[in-house]
Amino acid sequence: MTLISNVSLRRVLDSRGNPTVEADVLTESGGFGRAAAPSGASTGEYEAIELQPSEAIASARRHAIPRLVGEVHAGNQREVDAALRAADGTDNFSEIGANSAVAISMAAAKAGADVLGAPLYQHLGGTFRGENFPIPLGNIVGGGEHAKEATNIQEFLAAPVGAPSVSEAVFANAAVHARASEILDERGTPAAKGDEGAWAPPISDAEAFEVMDEAVSDVADELGFEIRFGLDVAAAELYDEDEDGYVYGDEVKSTDEQIEYVADLVDEYELVYVEDPLDENDYEGFAELTDRVGDRTLICGDDLFVTNVERLQDGIDADAANSILIKPNQIGTLSDAFDAIELANRNGYETIISHRSGETEDTTIAHLAVATDAAFIKTGTVQGERTAKLNELIRIADDAV
Ligand SMILES: C=C(OP(=O)(O)O)C(=O)O
Numbered sequence: 077m078t079l080i081s082n083v084s085l086r087r088v089l090d091s092r093g094n095p096t097v098e099a100d101v102l103t104e105s106g107g108f109g110r111a112a113a114p115s116g117a118s119t120g121e122y123e124a125i126e127l128q129p130s131e132a133i134a135s136a137r138r139h140a141i142p143r144l145v146g147e148v149h150a151g152n153q154r155e156v157d158a159a160l161r162a163a164d165g166t167d168n169f170s171e172i173g174a175n176s177a178v179a180i181s182m183a184a185a186k187a188g189a190d191v192l193g194a195p196l197y198q199h200l201g202g203t204f205r206g207e208n209f210p211i212p213l214g215n216i217v218g219g220g221e222h223a224k225e226a227t228n229i230q231e232f233l234a235a236p237v238g239a240p241s242v243s244e245a246v247f248a249n250a251a252v253h254a255r256a257s258e259i260l261d262e263r264g265t266p267a268a269k270g271d272e273g274a275w276a277p278p279i280s281d282a283e284a285f286e287v288m289d290e291a292v293s294d295v296a297d298e299l300g301f302e303i304r305f306g307l308d309v310a311a312a313e314l315y316d317e318d319e320d321g322y323v324y325g326d327e328v329k330s331t332d333e334q335i336e337y338v339a340d341l342v343d344e345y346e347l348v349y350v351e352d353p354l355d356e357n358d359y360e361g362f363a364e365l366t367d368r369v370g371d372r373t374l375i376c377g378d379d380l381f382v383t384n385v386e387r388l389q390d391g392i393d394a395d396a397a398n399s400i401l402i403k404p405n406q407i408g409t410l411s412d413a414f415d416a417i418e419l420a421n422r423n424g425y426e427t428i429i430s431h432r433s434g435e436t437e438d439t440t441i442a443h444l445a446v447a448t449d450a451a452f453i454k455t456g457t458v459q460g461e462r463t464a465k466l467n468e469l470i471r472i473a474d475d476a477v
């Protein structure tokens with residue numbers, strides 16, 4: 077293991093055209109790693125704090141870099157991440173910014189892998205990581221905070237559960253995306269794209285279910301393996317405290333109605349995956365829905381858990397959900413994300429490694445998903461910053477056999 081010899085930080089563009097933090101980490105033996113922070117739009121209330129990139133960079137230069145350079149080893153991720161936490165000194169990275177922290181944490185992991193001459197997934201997962209590959213959840217149609225004047229439900233996600241390989245799964249999702257476009261055309265519905273490259277047509281959620289159902293079954297018939305679909309409801313964005321309910325245009329659903337609605341959707345469309353079906357503070361509602369449909373679908377906490385072990389432990393204690401979305405920038409470091417994954421695994425929760433709506437070409441999450449044997453990876457379907465991860469997944473699968 078070699079010591080970190082230099083950390084440089086800069087502002088680069090993300091996929092929304094906003095600035096984000098990129099980190100380069102160099103080691104004394106010449107190891108190099110580069111990573112960039114993603115950024116959410118439908119962020120959870122309890123996420124670690126993202127600062128303005130220039131502020132995050134200035135603060136990390138002042139507080140974190142002196143604790144890293146010549147002090148910690150790039151290959152020792154716990155040591156790197158403990159130094160970042162100590163440099164920050166808060167619970168939520170509000171001093172150096174979770175964007176600086178996660179960029180440095182991921183860049184150090186890549187530098188550590190480079191020193192070993194190993195691919196990142198191998199460095200993170202080790203030789204006993206297993207042989208499974210995550211199934212890609214492909215965002216096909218969506219709206220919410222990712223596109224104006226489109227569906228209320230944020231993401232309709234294809235899930236090629238029967239695909240014989242990662243590569244076939246990735247191409248299946250792209251085919252569903254293309255088929256959905258044709259179906260929308262046939263219906264005379266113009267569709268722009270949302271932040272993640274999903275179609276964002278001005279249609280009701282009920283119509284989006286029809287489009288998904290048709291697109292998924294057409295492509296499944298054509299390719300000859302099972303493709304199902306799922307949702308990210310992102311219900312915290314729909315929940316209105318003053319209305320005491322979930323606002324769908326002119327209609328407001330009470331919590332009981334929301335649970336009923338989602339449970340019916342699970343059965344009607346045989347959904348394999350439902351993320352954030354209820355508000356991020358409603359552990360009880362999550363538990364009730366999980367009790368009703370958790371034997372036949374994944375109920376996943378994103379804004380509910382924010383990759384945070386304490387919130388996940390609360391969820392486990394309450395029997396809320398049966399899976400967790402893992403977004404390293406929600407919590408700030410790879411070590412924290414690993415802790416959440418381990419806690420989930422120990423308690424029979426599935427893990428889904430996820431991108432953010434604002435992304436870069438960074439491919440760390442593809443390696444993280446393979447390293448940790450995640451059930452699914454949610455990283456879009458088409459569009460450069462999404463295909464960067466999907467193509468990396470294909471390369472990893474090629475490399476690993
Ligand atoms: C990827 C998501 O969106 P964002 O990055 O905007 O939180 C999500 O909600 O799962």
Ligand SMILES: [Mg+2]
Nearest residue numbers: 308351352378
């Ligand atoms: Mg989500």
